Amino acid sequence: MKFTLYMPTKVFYGKNCVKEQAKEFSAFGNKALIVTGKSSGKKSGALKDVTDILISLSIEYWVFDKVENNPSLETVKKGSIIAKANQVSVIIAIGGGSPIDAAKAIAALSVNNIEPIELLTTSIKIPSLPIIVIPTTAGTGSEVTPYSILTAKQFNTKKNFYSPYSFPTITFLDYKYTCSLPDRVTIDTAFDAFSHLLESYLSNKCTKQSAIYAIEGLKVFANCLLAIDERKFTDNIRDQLLYASYMGGLAITLTGTTIIHAMGYSLTYYKALSHGHANTLFIGEYLRFNNQADKEKIENVLKILKFSAIIDLETYLLKNIGKKPTISQEEINKFATLAMTQGSVKNNPRVIKESDIIKIYQKVLLR
Numbered sequence: 001m002k003f004t005l006y007m008p009t010k011v012f013y014g015k016n017c018v019k020e021q022a023k024e025f026s027a028f029g030n031k032a033l034i035v036t037g038k039s040s041g042k043k044s045g046a047l048k049d050v051t052d053i054l055i056s057l058s059i060e061y062w063v064f065d066k067v068e069n070n071p072s073l074e075t076v077k078k079g080s081i082i083a084k085a086n087q088v089s090v091i092i093a094i095g096g097g098s099p100i101d102a103a104k105a106i107a108a109l110s111v112n113n114i115e116p117i118e119l120l121t122t123s124i125k126i127p128s129l130p131i132i133v134i135p136t137t138a139g140t141g142s143e144v145t146p147y148s149i150l151t152a153k154q155f156n157t158k159k160n161f162y163s164p165y166s167f168p169t170i171t172f173l174d175y176k177y178t179c180s181l182p183d184r185v186t187i188d189t190a191f192d193a194f195s196h197l198l199e200s201y202l203s204n205k206c207t208k209q210s211a212i213y214a215i216e217g218l219k220v221f222a223n224c225l226l227a228i229d230e231r232k233f234t235d236n237i238r239d240q241l242l243y244a245s246y247m248g249g250l251a252i253t254l255t256g257t258t259i260i261h262a263m264g265y266s267l268t269y270y271k272a273l274s275h276g277h278a279n280t281l282f283i284g285e286y287l288r289f290n291n292q293a294d295k296e297k298i299e300n301v302l303k304i305l306k307f308s309a310i311i312d313l314e315t316y317l318l319k320n321i322g323k324k325p326t327i328s329q330e331e332i333n334k335f336a337t338l339a340m341t342q343g344s345v346k347n348n349p350r351v352i353k354e355s356d357i358i359k360i361y362q363k364v365l366l367r
């Protein structure tokens with residue numbers, strides 16, 4: 001056996017953990033930049049909980065609430081200008097994967113004298129500012145990963161920036177901040193978490209330890225299948241979805257994702273599908289493609305989820321996700337070329353060529 005492990009994030013999990021652990025906010029100096037989306041901080045209640053704590057601790061703060069879905073290099077630059085101008089000592093991310101990923105980039109840019117595009121092309125030298133994370137969606141697992149997925153016009157796609165300095169320093173996981181999510185976002189993000197668990201488990205980088213996280217998350221996700229189908233998001237289900245998402249984050253920190261994510265990015269970039277929606281469309285075909293390489297594991301996943309065949313799982317997922325986009329053969333060719341540029345392609349359990357990716361796009365989107 002041979003592996004390396006670096007997972008430095010301090011995690012507090014449970015209802016009201018932000019208020020109960022308020023003193024944790026005092027460890028990082030007295031100037032904070034809160035990075036959030038337009039509405040999630042307010043709707044979830046997390047922004048008020050955090051600002052109340054900062055005021056009580058006499059920590060000065062600025063709010064950068066301009067993070068769009070699938071954050072761009074331009075946006076993280078704007079955030080870092082505010083952080084630098086005010087010499088903040090900590091970045092606090094409140095929101096879904098988009099604000100969390102933006103915060104990781106801002107924390108790096110605030111202390112490294114580089115342009116945002118260099119995050120994607122070089123390794124950062126100076127350790128990022130500390131990052132405190134409070135997720136308001138249950139899907140990306142970004143609260144424990146070192147990854148920051150940024151939209152880069154220069155590459156016509158989304159690209160992954162990561163560094164050992166980009167792990168959140170502290171993460172607070174409280175399902176109550178996900179209760180204001182609309183059903184559509186709840187389901188898309190839940191399926192993103194499922195995709196992380198599945199891809200990590202089947203990845204050729206899967207280890208004994210990452211499989212423990214993946215299996216644990218899959219078992220918890222299985223408890224939520226009926227509730228998702230019926231749109232009955234009780235507190236208990238929200239708590240389980242958040243926990244499954246967290247397990248997915250731990251799992252992909254050890255293994256990365258595979259071709260589902262690589263193929264999904266173009267549907268987000270060019271067709272404006274949410275991240276979870278884009279990924280979910282490919283899950284059935286991904287399982288069929290990899291079945292000969294990893295039959296035993298795929299059977300185990302189906303058993304955990306209580307589906308008797310791939311087609312039953314696929315039918316369930318497609319029933320609960322939005323429509324397929326319309327697409328041309330030219331677009332498929334372009335998307336396949338772009339997918340092959342993503343590092344995660346190498347993690348796929350079965351070696352995959354561009355022509356295979358084209359076939360998967362065709363089967364999923366043209367039939």
Ligand code: NAP
Pocket residue numbers: 036037038039040041043044067068069070071095096097098099101136137138139140141142145146147148149158177178179180181182185189192275276
């Ligand atoms: P998101 O893009 O962060 O948010 C989606 C939408 O949900 C936004 O409109 C947001 O509103 C709203 N929202 C969030 N929390 C809410 C709440 N509690 N109540 C009401 N509305 C709420 O979605 P996401 O799926 O969590 O993140 C997707 C991003 O994460 C993608 O860029 C993806 O590539 C990335 N990702 C990262 C990792 C990683 O390891 N770093 C892994 C997977 C995916 P506002 O914008 O108005 O605030």
Ligand code: ZN
Pocket residue numbers: 140192195196261275
């Ligand atoms: Zn994802």
